[in-house]
Amino acid sequence: MNNKVSSNDMQNLQLATFWPRIKAYIIDDILITFITVLIFWEQIKSAGDDMASVMAVLNVYLIPIMLLKISYHTFFIWYYGATVGKYLSKIRVIDHDTLSNISFISSLVRAVARILSEMFFYLGFIFAFFNEARQTFQDKIAKTLVVNA
Numbered sequence: 001m002n003n004k005v006s007s008n009d010m011q012n013l014q015l016a017t018f019w020p021r022i023k024a025y026i027i028d029d030i031l032i033t034f035i036t037v038l039i040f041w042e043q044i045k046s047a048g049d050d051m052a053s054v055m056a057v058l059n060v061y062l063i064p065i066m067l068l069k070i071s072y073h074t075f076f077i078w079y080y081g082a083t084v085g086k087y088l089s090k091i092r093v094i095d096h097d098t099l100s101n102i103s104f105i106s107s108l109v110r111a112v113a114r115i116l117s118e119m120f121f122y123l124g125f126i127f128a129f130f131n132e133a134r135q136t137f138q139d140k141i142a143k144t145l146v147v148n149a
Helices: 007-012 018-039 041-046 051-060 062-080 084-088 104-119 123-130 137-142
Strands: 091-095 144-148
Touching: 018 041, 018 062, 018 084, 018 091, 041 051, 051 062, 062 084, 062 104, 084 091, 091 104, 104 123, 104 137, 123 137, 137 144
Parallel strands: none
Antiparallel strands: 091 144
8 A cells, every 4th residue: 555645635624713713712611611510510510610629620630631622632533633613614534654654652641632733822723824724732743734625
């Protein structure tokens, strides 16, 4: 099997612009927040109406919430090439070298790097503004591209 990317394949490739990527991010974040609230509803409800108390309860479950986010992004990007947000935004993630679906390991690496980008004031997302391929930190680390579907 030949994994070489032809120049014709590269010409047909259209990188996703920033607005569909932002839309996908917002949709995915809302979906993950909804799932988190469903999972931890009893704990959130017992915290009362005080937002500080709710945040304190959620901080106790920070690791499980991060694992949920990593699992969500890893599975959907690996299996479908797109999360729900990316699907609705008509964009997908592909391997930089082969222009095909990414491996499970690449998807996992990308999901973990995405969490790191979020933890450090979203600086990893700003990388996309400064390179021709519009790659974020997680895209660079996992060797992926985000393209129009």
